[in-house]
Amino acid sequence: MTSQRRVVAEVLDGEHVHLTADEVHARAVERLPEISRATVYNALGELVALGEVVELSTDGRAKRYDPNARHPHHHLVCSRCGTIRDVPPAGDPMAGLPEEERFGFTVSKVEVTYRGLCPSCAGRAA
Amino acid sequence: MTSQRRVVAEVLDGEHVHLTADEVHARAVERLPEISRATVYNALGELVALGEVVELSTDGRAKRYDPNARHPHHHLVCSRCGTIRDVPPAGDPMAGLPEEERFGFTVSKVEVTYRGLCPSCAGRAA
DNA sequence: TCTTGACTTGGATTGCGTCCATCGTAGGAT
DNA sequence: ATCCTACGATGGACGCAATCCAAGTCAAGA
Ligand SMILES: [Mn+2]
Ligand SMILES: [Mn+2]
Ligand SMILES: [Zn+2]
Ligand SMILES: [Zn+2]
Numbered sequence: 001m002t003s004q005r006r007v008v009a010e011v012l013d014g015e016h017v018h019l020t021a022d023e024v025h026a027r028a029v030e031r032l033p034e035i036s037r038a039t040v041y042n043a044l045g046e047l048v049a050l051g052e053v054v055e056l057s058t059d060g061r062a063k064r065y066d067p068n069a070r071h072p073h074h075h076l077v078c079s080r081c082g083t084i085r086d087v088p089p090a091g092d093p094m095a096g097l098p099e100e101e102r103f104g105f106t107v108s109k110v111e112v113t114y115r116g117l118c119p120s121c122a123g124r125a126a
Numbered sequence: 127m128t129s130q131r132r133v134v135a136e137v138l139d140g141e142h143v144h145l146t147a148d149e150v151h152a153r154a155v156e157r158l159p160e161i162s163r164a165t166v167y168n169a170l171g172e173l174v175a176l177g178e179v180v181e182l183s184t185d186g187r188a189k190r191y192d193p194n195a196r197h198p199h200h201h202l203v204c205s206r207c208g209t210i211r212d213v214p215p216a217g218d219p220m221a222g223l224p225e226e227e228r229f230g231f232t233v234s235k236v237e238v239t240y241r242g243l244c245p246s247c248a249g250r251a252a
Numbered sequence: 253t254c255t256t257g258a259c260t261t262g263g264a265t266t267g268c269g270t271c272c273a274t275c276g277t278a279g280g281a282t
Numbered sequence: 283a284t285c286c287t288a289c290g291a292t293g294g295a296c297g298c299a300a301t302c303c304a305a306g307t308c309a310a311g312a
Contacts, residue, residue, distance in 0.1 A: 002259065021299080036261045041300070057186045060269075062299060074222070076231055085229050090222035096200070096215070097240055103211050104245035105202055111239045114223055119230035128290065147269080162292045167269070186300080188268060 007032045008043035012053060012067040018075075018084040020062040058084065058113060074111070078118035087114065133158045134169035138179060138193040144201075144210040146188040184210065184239060200237070204244035213240065 011027045012019070019027070025040045044065055047053040054066040058077045064084065074087040093110040137153045138145070145153070151166040170191055173179040180192040184203045190210065200213040219236040 004260070034261085038262075038301080039260055042259085057183055060183050060189055063186055076223075076229065076233070078231065079234075085231070087223060087227055093222075093238070094240075096217065096219075096238065097202075097213060101213055103202065104248075105204070105211070105240070105242045106248045107202070107240050107242035108205075109241050111237075111241065112219065112222065113237045113239070114220075114228075114231070114233050115235050115237065116231045116233035122230075122232045130291070160292080164270080164293075165291055168290085 004028075004032060004035050004039045005043045005046070007035065008040055009047065009052075012047070012065060016068065018056065018064040018066050020064055022062065024065060056084070058082070074114065076114045076116070078121055079115050080117055080121040083118045083121075087112075130154075130158060130161050130165050131169045131172070133161065134166055135173065135178075138173070138191060142194065144182060144190040144192050146190055148188065150191060182210070184208070200240065202240045202242070204247055205241050206243055206247040209244050209247075213238075 007028045008024060010031075011024050015027070021037070021040055021044060024044065025035070025037050028035050028040060044053065044055075048055045048065075052067070052069055054069045056064045056066055056075065058064065058075065059079075059082060061082060068086065072089055074089055074093075076085040076087050077083070089112075093112055094107070097107065097110075133154045134150060136157075137150050141153070147163070147166055147170060150170065151161070151163050154161050154166055170179065170181075174181050174191075178193070178195055180195045182190045182192055182201065184190065184201065185208065187208065194212065198215055200215055200219075202211040202213050203209070215238075219238055220233070223233065223236075
């Protein structure tokens with residue numbers, strides 16, 4: 001556990017949002033000015049492997065890192081600006097996939113993504 | 127409607143799979159050798175705008191294009207090799223998101239993605 | 253003190269997608 | 283039939299996110 005990794009973990013712990021790697025880097029730099037982007041990517045990858053952070057690829061843009069990994073939840077994503085909100089899960093989402101429909105896959109998780117426009121994006125002209 | 131756009135549409139119609147833009151281009155080149163990648167991207171974008179094809183960003187890699195847009199369905203994705211299988215929807219997935227939980231968003235669609243390992247990837251060493 | 257190995261760094265590189273200047277061509281006007 | 287015009291195609295340049303890599307730094311142990 002180096003100071004760099006600690007800072008990355010702290011940035012995510014403090015913020016209950018869905019940051020991109022570059023946003024995490026920007027916040028990390030405030031505490032440790034010389035930390036590199038490569039190190040942020042390494043630290044994030046390790047946190048994801050440990051299951052402490054969830055990696056989200058909601059669109060074709062930058063992945064987002066979600067520190068709220070202990071409480072399973074879904075996401076509401078704005079198709080225009082990319083804003084993400086957490087949504088509490090309703091029922092067991094795995095229930096929709098009976099054994100016969102799994103094609104032999106070993107299913108480990110389910111992601112439910114609701115897409116639409118956030119209030120401020122819906123307000124503007126289409 | 128140019129010959130290029132027709133070829134892209136035909137490639138997707140014929141294949142009931144989930145191709146990347148480059149895979150669509152490779153198949154299109156077999157029928158129209160000089161078609162460019164830019165044109166394939168343009169044609170795919172138009173088909174997506176028309177609602178005839180669904181664009182999927184299941185991981186951080188290339189987007190995949192799904193011609194099965196008329197029948198809403200979910201996806202089973204192999205975390206290792208990226209293989210995608212269609213899964214029939216069970217019930218109305220929008221039911222899990224009551225009005226009070228929408229944060230003012232205008233929700234237009236829901237994606238359910240089951241992640242795991244396909245049979246051949248599960249067979250190999252971890 | 254010296255050695256070793258793990259970690260960091262910054263720049264190069266890759267993958268995917270978009271942008272843009274230019275070109276070709278189908279269709280309408282003359 | 284010839285000319286104009288506008289739309290779409292082309293291919294290469296470009297941009298962004300992420301990874302790779304060679305070199306540098308550092309701490310712990312012999
Ligand atoms: Mn979240
Ligand atoms: Mn599908
Ligand atoms: Zn928005
Ligand atoms: Zn697989």
